[in-house]
Amino acid sequence: MDSLLDTLRSLGRGRLLVLAGTGIGMVLAVAGMAMLLSRPHMTALYSGLEPAEAGRIVKAIEAMGIPVNPTFDGTTIEVPQAEASRLRMVLAEQGLPSRGGVGYELFDTDKPLGITSFMQRMNRLRAMEGELGRTIETLSGVEAARVHIVLPEREEFSRSAPKPTASVVVRMRGRAGLERKQALSIRHLVSSAVPNLKPSAVTVMDSSGELLLSEDDGPGLASARTDGLRVAAETRVARAIEQMLVARLGAGNVRVQVAADVETKREVVRSQTFDPNSQVVRSTQTVQEQERSSDSNGEPPVTAEQNLPQRDVRAQSQGQQSSNDNKRQEETVNYEISNVARETVVEPGDVRRLSVAVLVNGTWKTAPDGAKQYEPRSPEELQRLTELVRSAMGFDQQRGDRVTVDNLEFVELAPDLGPRALSDEITETLSRNIMTLIQWIILLVLSALLILVGLRPLIRRVFPAPEPAPVEAAAPALAGPAGGAMPQLTGPAAAAGAAGAAGAGGANGIEGEGGAPGLEAAATPLGIEEAMDQLIELRTVEGRVRASSIRRLGEMVDQYPDEAIDILRSWLYEEAA
Numbered sequence: 160m161d162s163l164l165d166t167l168r169s170l171g172r173g174r175l176l177v178l179a180g181t182g183i184g185m186v187l188a189v190a191g192m193a194m195l196l197s198r199p200h201m202t203a204l205y206s207g208l209e210p211a212e213a214g215r216i217v218k219a220i221e222a223m224g225i226p227v228n229p230t231f232d233g234t235t236i237e238v239p240q241a242e243a244s245r246l247r248m249v250l251a252e253q254g255l256p257s258r259g260g261v262g263y264e265l266f267d268t269d270k271p272l273g274i275t276s277f278m279q280r281m282n283r284l285r286a287m288e289g290e291l292g293r294t295i296e297t298l299s300g301v302e303a304a305r306v307h308i309v310l311p312e313r314e315e316f317s318r319s320a321p322k323p324t325a326s327v328v329v330r331m332r333g334r335a336g337l338e339r340k341q342a343l344s345i346r347h348l349v350s351s352a353v354p355n356l357k358p359s360a361v362t363v364m365d366s367s368g369e370l371l372l373s374e375d376d377g378p379g380l381a382s383a384r385t386d387g388l389r390v391a392a393e394t395r396v397a398r399a400i401e402q403m404l405v406a407r408l409g410a411g412n413v414r415v416q417v418a419a420d421v422e423t424k425r426e427v428v429r430s431q432t433f434d435p436n437s438q439v440v441r442s443t444q445t446v447q448e449q450e451r452s453s454d455s456n457g458e459p460p461v462t463a464e465q466n467l468p469q470r471d472v473r474a475q476s477q478g479q480q481s482s483n484d485n486k487r488q489e490e491t492v493n494y495e496i497s498n499v500a501r502e503t504v505v506e507p508g509d510v511r512r513l514s515v516a517v518l519v520n521g522t523w524k525t526a527p528d529g530a531k532q533y534e535p536r537s538p539e540e541l542q543r544l545t546e547l548v549r550s551a552m553g554f555d556q557q558r559g560d561r562v563t564v565d566n567l568e569f570v571e572l573a574p575d576l577g578p579r580a581l582s583d584e585i586t587e588t589l590s591r592n593i594m595t596l597i598q599w600i601i602l603l604v605l606s607a608l609l610i611l612v613g614l615r616p617l618i619r620r621v622f623p624a625p626e627p628a629p630v631e632a633a634a635p636a637l638a639g640p641a642g643g644a645m646p647q648l649t650g651p652a653a654a655a656g657a658a659g660a661a662g663a664g665g666a667n668g669i670e671g672e673g674g675a676p677g678l679e680a681a682a683t684p685l686g687i688e689e690a691m692d693q694l695i696e697l698r699t700v701e702g703r704v705r706a707s708s709i710r711r712l713g714e715m716v717d718q719y720p721d722e723a724i725d726i727l728r729s730w731l732y733e734e735a736a
Contacts, residue, residue: 185609192602199239201228204246205256206235207302212256219255220246262289284308291352295329295345303330308353323356324374325349330366337363338391339508342371385423388508393417396513396552403551404519404544412520412569417552420512426505433498441495452483514561515552519544520569536566 205216210233217236220227225246228237238246250256263286288306295304305328313320327345329337342363350358363372369387397417404413521535545564554560589596716723 185605189602189605189609192598192605195598199226199241201237202240202243204236204238204243208234208236208256210234216250216255219250219253223249262286262293265289280310284310287353291349294348295327298341298345300331300335300341301329302332304328306349308349308356310353320355322360323353324360324362325353325356326362326364328364328366336367336369336391336394337365337371338395339371339388346372385421385507389419389421392419392421392508392510396515400515400517400548400551403547404517407544407547408519414518416516418514419510420514422505422507422509422511424505425507426503428503428505429501430503431498431500433496435496437497438494439497440492442493444491444493446487446489446491448485448487448489450483450485450487452485510558512559512561513552513554515548515563517544517548517562517564519564519566521566533568535568541566 205213208216213229213233213236217227217229220236220238223246225238225242229235230237265282265286288308291306291308292304295301295306307326309324311321311323327349329342329345331337345363346358346361349361350356359374361372362370362374364370371387394417396419397415400415400417401413404415519536519541521533523531524534526532541564545562548554548562548564552560552562554562
């Protein structure tokens with residue numbers, strides 16, 4: 160410990176201040192880097208939030224004691240990745256994020272006794288709007304929905320009540336638009352959930368301001384609705400064709416354009432056709448009538464004449480006889496002539512004709528010299544692509560559909576979707592984590608500097624190395640250039656030289672004479688002063704001093720005795736001061 164204190168005293172005030180500042184800076188840098196690396200990895204909990212909704216979520220997360228980081232625009236909230244799943248469940252239990260407004264949970268809280276009937280009706284209306292908005296948001300492709308319901312009150316002494324109305328605004332995800340069939344479904348959903356609300360009284364529009372369904376069917380609205388139906392039909396067909404071809408050609412290698420001719424009016428046609436050549440028995444009626452009557456009285460009356468002999472009794476018995484026979488047969492057959500009754504309804508938006516144009520890119524082959532060469536696609540492949548397009552669009556030759564598939568070279572090359580090289584993946588990984596790697600490298604460098612500059616010398620000072628075998632007393636004999644004995648310094652210079660040599664040998668040890676040559680002699684007084692300053696400074700340096708260096712010191716003292724005495728005298732004066 161004494162040697163450490165002596166070393167610190169010998170450094171001087173300026174060096175101690177520099178060393179202290181460097182140490183404090185290194186400690187602060189290591190602490191800051193450690194704090195930066197110890198921060199948890201943040202991930203997005205929710206995005207696309209309203210500022211008010213994001214504020215409620217941040218307040219709830221801070222109440223749990225979990226770090227939260229809202230983005231600069233206030234629409235995205237970031238939390239530690241390990242806590243994201245648990246936070247979503249906890250916030251869902253608290254009804255956050257609400258998004259669609261309050262629902263029937265509005266009635267779960269206790270209400271004061273002084274609530275009025277108007278407030279109760281408004282709460283019921285708010286709950287109904289919120290529940291309908293949530294239900295609409297569960298539909299595929301719908302990101303957010305707002306529902307506004309108007310339930311007018313019936314005035315006193317009025318026989319009829321005003322009709323309720325509703326308005327729905329829907330925002331879709333991405334660039335997808337709200338289709339007409341989805342708007343009709345939403346209209347019937349809202350009308351079925353509100354009492355006495357007719358479907359025609361529900362207005363549906365999307366976030367871009369396009370009116371899809373309304374009670375007013377004016378000419379301008381009909382034209383706008385027709386345009387919307389046409390665009391929706393074209394988008395639907397183009398998306399289906401592109402999804403089919405991208406799987407074969409790759410992304411960016413196909414362009415699809417669809418032109419649809421849609422019906423703009425509603426028409427109902429009823430027709431009935433009779434076929435006289437096609438008869439069918441409808442009913443048959445048969446009447447048979449047969450009547451037969453006979454009246455015969457063959458026995459004579461009982462008289463006395465019957466007792467007389469020689470009387471022809473047979474003749475008398477055949478006196479009165481009558482007979483009547485009547486037959487009638489009638490048949491009626493009713494025939495029905497076959498007829499065909501047709502009713503054709505043409506709705507606005509029905510596709511009357513489709514024209515599809517598909518442009519595909521060719522292939523690129525790599526030559527042996529590394530150059531890329533464009534190759535068009537074969538006619539057989541284009542024919543197969545045409546068949547795929549016809550199947551995807553629902554081709555109908557009777558309505559005059561037309562399909563054109565052509566192969567031309569694109570100006571911009573399509574991106575390569577093949578397997579990526581290992582070097583590209585490594586480069587992307589490094590570029591994505593470049594800041595983390597820089598932080599770790601700086602931390603390692605600072606740690607190494609702290610160990611080499613601060614801890615290692617301190618450990619060596621506290622636990623010094625064992626001293627070597629003692630050398631012979633006082634100053635060693637200094638050999639001259641010719642190998643003879645060199646005269647020693649006398650007086651104060653000799654004493655200072657002996658003390659310096661003994662201190663150097665005792666603190667650091669002196670190696671044998673087989674070492675490398677030491678410092679070369681300087682040719683000027685300034686050179687010897689600098690060389691001796693360096694030799695004297697060796698007392699505070701770790702390691703050992705070679706014996707050859709001590710001999711060199713003797714040679715320089717022998718060559719410049721006056722300068723050596725002046726230097727030693729100045730050192731003595733500095734120590735005395």
